[in-house]
Amino acid sequence: MPVPINSDPTASVPVADKPITDERKDSQAVREIRKLVIDICRQNGGGHGGSAIGMAPMAVALWRYIMRHNPSNAEWFDRDRFVLSNGHAAMLQYAMLHVSGYPHMTADELKMYGNAKAVDEATGKWKSTLCHGHPEIEVPGVEVTTGPLGQGIANAVGLAIASKNLAATFNRPDLRVINSHIYCVTGDGCIQEGVANEAMAIAGHLGLDNLTLLYDNNQVTCDGPLNWIVSEDTNSKMRAIGWNVIDVLDGDVSVDNISRALREARAYKGKPSFINIRTTIGYNTSTAGTFKSHHGTYSEEDAANTASPGIAATHTLTEETREYWSNNASKGAALEKSWVNDVKSYSKKYPELSRALELRMAGRYDVKDFLESFEKPDNIQATRQYNGALFNELLSRVPNMVAGGADLWNSNQMGDQSHRIFDRDHADGRVIRYGIREHAMASISNGLAAYSPGCFIPVSATFFMFYLYGAAGVRMGALSNLKVIHIATHDSIGEGQNGPTHQPVELDSLFRAMPNLQYIRPGDSEEVVGAWMAALVAEDRPSMLSLARDPALSLVPNTDRQKVLKGGYVLVENADAQVTLISCGSELQFAVEASKQLNAADIPTRVVSMPCISLFEEQSEEYQDSVLSGTPHVISVEAYIATTWARFCTASVAMDSYGYSGAGRENFDRFGLDTDGIVRKVQAHVRSSVANGLSRHRRWQLLK
Amino acid sequence: MPVPINSDPTASVPVADKPITDERKDSQAVREIRKLVIDICRQNGGGHGGSAIGMAPMAVALWRYIMRHNPSNAEWFDRDRFVLSNGHAAMLQYAMLHVSGYPHMTADELKMYGNAKAVDEATGKWKSTLCHGHPEIEVPGVEVTTGPLGQGIANAVGLAIASKNLAATFNRPDLRVINSHIYCVTGDGCIQEGVANEAMAIAGHLGLDNLTLLYDNNQVTCDGPLNWIVSEDTNSKMRAIGWNVIDVLDGDVSVDNISRALREARAYKGKPSFINIRTTIGYNTSTAGTFKSHHGTYSEEDAANTASPGIAATHTLTEETREYWSNNASKGAALEKSWVNDVKSYSKKYPELSRALELRMAGRYDVKDFLESFEKPDNIQATRQYNGALFNELLSRVPNMVAGGADLWNSNQMGDQSHRIFDRDHADGRVIRYGIREHAMASISNGLAAYSPGCFIPVSATFFMFYLYGAAGVRMGALSNLKVIHIATHDSIGEGQNGPTHQPVELDSLFRAMPNLQYIRPGDSEEVVGAWMAALVAEDRPSMLSLARDPALSLVPNTDRQKVLKGGYVLVENADAQVTLISCGSELQFAVEASKQLNAADIPTRVVSMPCISLFEEQSEEYQDSVLSGTPHVISVEAYIATTWARFCTASVAMDSYGYSGAGRENFDRFGLDTDGIVRKVQAHVRSSVANGLSRHRRWQLLK
Known part of the structure; x- marks a missing residue:
């Protein structure tokens, strides 16, 4: 008699008459997953085995009965996506990839968990392994890198939005080419984190019924x-924020009940589903049910208790369990083949849509010519304003682009997009x-980008x-x-009246590092175009565009969108220069004005524009030298704490406090960061240096 | 007939027979607050007036009827605390301080809102004003600086924990000397933020019934x-996480209903209260109820509609409203006087407790001698381990210290404190x-520190x-x-097997900037003592102690706790040195070992220990020069991206990727950051510099 899978009075439960899984074989398979986990922990001398052991039944339900996946092709486009938000239980995911037929996840790789001796013996070089402490996206079968708790849930919400969006765009009533459901596992930790609560609220609001969150409720x-640390009624909270809630009371043992709950969740329309699965951390081991099971290793006795008769070797399955998993690969291949056939039919029936889908799957779009020729404004604009105009053109031209803001869309000047809103x-x-x-x-954007390379170019926006x-x-x-583009407006002390709480002065130090x-x-504006060019050509990294609230005082001469791709370039040359000013953002206009006044005051000055330090450092040494030149004074001008500039500069005109x-x-x-302030500080510095000689021990100084 | 104040079926509502406030006069007072807000916005040409207008009745209820506060002494120890989490509505708080009798908040200060012309005309210098875009703690009557949304709620939770803790420590059944209730106002924004959801969950879990959250529900x-963006059932969510919920349906007009809800909340035991107050943003103005009312200014018509007959001047109250507020100051003074009498009785009845309370109120404690003489371990320990032992001694000696961790207390090695747990x-x-x-x-810690200077020294801990x-x-x-001490263990790539997601390589760049x-x-260990000395003497700033997971290989010679207070100091001198190595953290041991090997390889090397760059930069120029010396090579050694070091160094041995x-x-x-790696990189660099001369244009380089 199966335990009722759903104790939620508000949801209907289609209880099956008889089990939908093979309970005897499930039980053996679960036991062997647990043994694998114990073997991995014992070999490594530690690890997060407890939750991996507790979650073994839900993993078997997912990999054996529920998920549409193809072990022979981990990148199959229409696969279901699996996210382990409690990423410390990574060894469970590795074990599942191993048993369910992913060829790269060999027993030898499992033995490298924790990377105990990751030196190649032949070459003596450090080598890369697959079984990291937390799942990393480079490993086939891992959809996203989860680590710090809570973000995996947000990644899963991003994947669900991606799948919803593709389905709504491409599926037709008679032919579905997008079917991907997103499964995310969370422990007690993730759902305490703010980011997870934010993401779950969004998923409920958007009614993402292609998302199932499995809660490993081990208390x-x-x-x-x-x-x-927790005394909430989690099911009630989840219902209050728009989720369908399903209970599974015997998650330690019943692959069948979990499978049925998962089927119900997949069938439920209009809301994401939250399956509250009661489990025991470190089930059936000597530390079961205690915090000691969270991290550590297992005793010989624990290993012996879990071992299958006749199997002495570690990291080994019984013949019966190999058999249990044996048709997983062929089932997966058949699923993909059937989908390929659907896509073929689709291409005949909907040739135009099919071509669009192909481009999306290949991650292709082309805006190079557009960007190279996009006109500069003939009036003076704030970089946020011009960015908004350009962004709107790009959004129309790049179907891969999915953008969103954190309720400052108007202030970000991202333009009216009300006709393009994603909602239920x-x-x-x-x-x-x-x-x-x-x-x-930010974390949902990562999930969108991770759906399939290039298929989505997420853009986020806030101050x-x-x-x-x-x-x-980020x-x-x-x-x-992941290629994600973050639009960060209202940068520096130019943010304005909101005050120091809203004025970043040190945040660039984080993002530049x-x-x-x-x-x-x-x-x-010209450099805004260059910033988008740089962001869009960068296939394997995110970009952040840092933009100003207020318009410039005048157009900055000599700026060049193409040169932005080199990170920094000479804006105003001066063969006799004593001083090089390096600047960017709102302060570039002041630096250019200051250079004119310094020239007039017999301090010959050249100006470098450096919108992106990291791109500049990727240029050849010759190029870098030509830009930095050899003036005795190289002075950065920026309304931030000057952390990163010292590598290039002798001095900085900068902030040394909050705004x-x-x-x-x-x-x-x-704060002495306008034209007058720059001229005053640079003049005083150059004159005192001439008078006193440069200090021997100070390599850089902040000008006051 | 008053509207029922509570539509929550799960809570009992003591409905009064007749109003507890003077509804006619309330209405006039509310109207004049709204006019003040309009005047402020119009003078400034903009501002966040809409929610300030909508919240005027709740503000009047708080300041006139509910809060125990003394306008003549904004710092009265036992006052109720008010936190405006939706800080953009700051002008409402300024208006309330003005009308309710706080002498510093003059009409002239209100006119300086937004700081339109904050230059002192006599001196030409920039001056400081009181009415910033968001409330700032320096202003009397402002308890915490709120800015970015959500954190104010967490600050309020910190204040509530502080008050609870003092009450439980000092109140006696017959004599209460701590009565402070915490009132926090939130808009729709704060309660979407992750930090607020975290903080509200903690408040519910801890049963903080001295906390009332007023929700300005203007939709x-x-x-x-x-x-x-929101479709949750907020009341149900709040109940699910352990809050008492009260509804007020006519928050635009009824000071009386709000006051009764506030009384009910204050009387409710065992849970914090959430008062869901329906309001209209920009009530009764031309943009009422729309997003346009969120930020902007108001028309002449709006001003005229709100003006009181006969009052033409802006920023002015009617005689009737001045009368309405007139006894607020004397009521407050009487409250404080009564409390002072209670404290006097207390000092007679409980002399020992009274002395302890006096020390807490003065923020006094003394551990100088203890720290100066605390013994170094005689075995090799990780800095986190020794820190834990020292922290435990400090916690016993400093009653002001209130510590807490984010579920990594054991890994942080903060020691068994189960007998000291704060719970309901x-x-x-x-x-x-x-x-x-x-x-x-982090934000609750700020609230604790803000309760009263020195009364609480919050310590937080996580990786x-x-x-x-x-x-x-932070x-x-x-x-x-605010004096808060953050214990950050598992720093750098030494974090271990969890992988790059858990290994900070760039985070120091943020915190150092x-x-x-x-x-x-x-x-x-010796420098750990110094770190605590530096943290505890810093009365007006937070500190972060960055500690290592793993033990050192050997004790580091010559370290000196007293010199840590200078930020950096010479650890190994060498009069002939060509190279200065500057290091800290786990890498200091490697730098010292490397210096020996470099000396042996005819590269004379000295070593500087620099545990705190910002403290070092506060030292005299002479001292800084003496530490940095004049060696041709000054090379930092640290397992982070080397951002901050370039100001001192010619080169760095550092990370250039994730871990x-x-x-x-x-x-x-x-990553070449152990002794061998350092020796190899420094040797290659020094030799190639000798061969090629130093590059003219490169001021700093990362050694590969």
Whole structure:
């Protein structure tokens, strides 16, 4: 007699008369997954085995009975997507890839979990392994890199939006070419995190019924029992934010009940589903049900208790379980083949749509000529304003582009896109209203980008300061080589009256230091075009466009969109220069004006525009030298704390405090970062250096 | 007939027979607050007036009828605390301080809102004003600086924990000396933010019944109607996470109903209260109820419609309304006087407790001698391990210290504090289990510190990487001059097997650039003591202690706790040195070992330990020069992206990518940051420099 799978009084439950899975064989398969986990932990001397053991039945349900996937082709376009938001249980995912027939995930790779001795013995070089402490996107069968808790749920929401959007765009009533359902597993940790609560609210609001969240409800966290830190009624909360809730009470043992709940979730229309699955961390081991099971290794006794009779070797399956999984690969291949046939029929019946789908699947679009010829404005504009105009043209031309903002769309000047809104009734829309949820926006964008390479180019938008809320998402995109474009308006003290809480002065230091992120701060409209060119050609990294709230005072002469791709270039040359000013953003206009006044005051000055430091550093040494030149003074001019500039500069005109609640123009004056301030500081510095000689030990200084 | 104040079927509502406020006069007072807001917006040419107008009745209820506050002494210790989480409505708070009798908040200050012309005409210097775009803690009557949405709610939770903790510690059944209730106002924005959802979950879990959250439910955000981005049942969600919910349906007009709901909330025991108050943004103006009312100015007609007959001047109250507020100051003074009497009785009845309370109120404690004499371990320890031992001693000695972790307390090695846990049954506990909610932890810590200067020294703890989730909270603490100590363990690639998602390589760049934050990375146990000394003497800034997961290989010689307070100092001198190595954290041990090998290889080398760059930069130029010396090569050694070092260094041994999932030791080897890697890179660099001369244009380089 199966336990009722659903104790939720508000949802109807189609209880099957008899099991839909083979309970005896399931049980054996689950046991062997648990043994694999114990073997991996024991070999590594530790690991996050407890939740992996507890979740083994749900993993078997997914990989054996529910998910549409093809082990022979992990990249099959229409596969279901699986996200392990509690990524520390990664070894479970590796074990599942191994048993279910993914050829790369060999027993030898499992043995390399934790990378204990990842040196190639032949060459002596460090080598790359597959079984990292957390799942990483480079590994076939892993959809997203999850790490810090909570973000995986947001990634899954992004994948679900992607699938919804493609389905609404391409499926036809008689022929569906997009069927991908998104499965995400979460522990007790992820759903405490703010980012997950934001993302779950968005999923409920959008009615993403192609998303199922499996909650490994084991009531234990790192430090102790869950009730030390949580006393919410999670099911009620999930219902309140728009989710269908299903209970599974015997998640430790019943692959069948989990499978039925998963089927019900997949069939449920109009809401995402939350399956609350009761499990025991480290089920049936000596630390079961306690925080000690969260991380650690297992005893010989635990291993012996879980071992199958007659199987002495570690990392080994019984013949029966190999048989249980044996047709997984062929089933997957058949699924893909059937889909390929559907796509063929589709191409005949809907040739135009089919061509569009092909381009999307290949990640192709072409805006090179458009960008190269897009006209500069003939009036003076703020970079955010011109960016908005350009963005709107791009959004019309690039069907892959899916954009969204965190409730500052108007202030970001992203333009009226009301006809393109993505919502539950218009899933073919390409503009997402993320609400006031910046971290979720960044992490959902990563999920969109991860759906299939190039298929989606997510664009996010909010004030630059608020990207600190989303910074952990931006980071994961950079770490995961995902092409996402973040539009960060209202940068620097030019943000204005909102005050220091809204004025980034140190945030550029984070994003400029973040490996594989292009932080681009264009100085005018011409450079905005260049910033988009740089962002769109970068296939394996995110970009952030840092834009100004207020219009420039005048057009900046000599700026060049093509040269933005080199990161930095000479804007104003001067063969006799004593001083090189390097600047970007709003301050570029002041630096150019200041150079004129310095020239007039017998301090010959040249000016370099450097919208993107990381791109500049990728140029040849010769090019870099030619731009930096050899003036005795190389001085950066930027309304931020000058952290990154010191590698190029002898001195900086910069901030050394938080900003102030005042209009942008006034702030540049208040902090000595307008033309007058620059001239005054540079003049005083050059004259005192001439008088006193340059200090021997100080390689750089902040000009006061 | 008053509208029922509570439509929540699960809560009992004590409906009064007759109004508890003077409805006619309330109505006039509300109208004049609205006119003040319109005047402020019109004078400034813009502002966030719409929600300020909508919230005027709740503000009148709070300031006139409910809050225990004393306008003559904004710092009265036992006052109720008010937090405006939707800080953009700051002008409402300024207006309330003005009308309710706070002498500093003059009409002239109100006219300076937005700081239109904040130059002192006599001196020509920029001056400071009070009415910033968002409330700032420096202004008397403002409890915390709120800015980016959501954090104010977390600050309020911190204030509520503070009040609970003091009450449980000092109140006696017959004599209460702590009565402070915390009122927090939120708009639709804050409660979407992850940080607010984290904080509200914590408040519900802890049963903080001294906290009332007033929800300005106006159903409009910056971009449009709320239903574009939210479709949750907020009341149900709040109940699910442990809150008492009260509805007020006529929040635009009824000061009386709001006041009764506030009384009910204050009386409710066991849960925090959420008052869902329906309002209209920009009530009764031409843009009422629309997103256009969120930010902007008002027409002459709007001003005329709201003006009181006979009052032509802006920023002016009628005689009747001045009368309405006139006894607020004397009522407040009487409240404080009564409390002072209670404290006097308390000092007689409970002399010992009274002395302890006096010390807390003065923010006094003394651990100088203890820290100066605390013994170094005689075995090799990880800095996190030794830090844990020291922290435990400090926690016992400093009653002001209230610490907490984000579910990594064991991994942080903060020690067993189970007897000191703060929970609903033990509010005198001083260790808070924040759950897996890093941003809330950081922002709640700010609230604790803001309760009264020095009264609480909050300590937070999690892995360094996860402080990126909480970075916006850390920033607000630094911006607000709050003394908070963040314990960030598992720093750098030494974090280990969790992999690059958990290994900070660029996060130091953010925290080192953040004004007014001390980021301290001690190299061994001796420097851990120094780090605590530096953190505890810093009264007006937060500190972050960045600690290593793994033990050092050996004790580092010559480290000196006292010298940590100078930020950097010479560890190994060498009069003939060609090379200065500057290092900190885990890498200090490798730098010292490398210097020996370099000396042996005829590259004379000295070593500088620099645990805190910002403290070093506060030293005299002479001191800085003496530490940096004049060696041709000054090379930093640190397992991060080398952003900040270039200001001192000619080159860096550093990371230029994300890390890898491997044991800490292996990672230092893999990335060339152990002793061998340092020696190899420095040797190659020095030799090639000698061969080729130093490049003219490159001021700094990353050694490969």
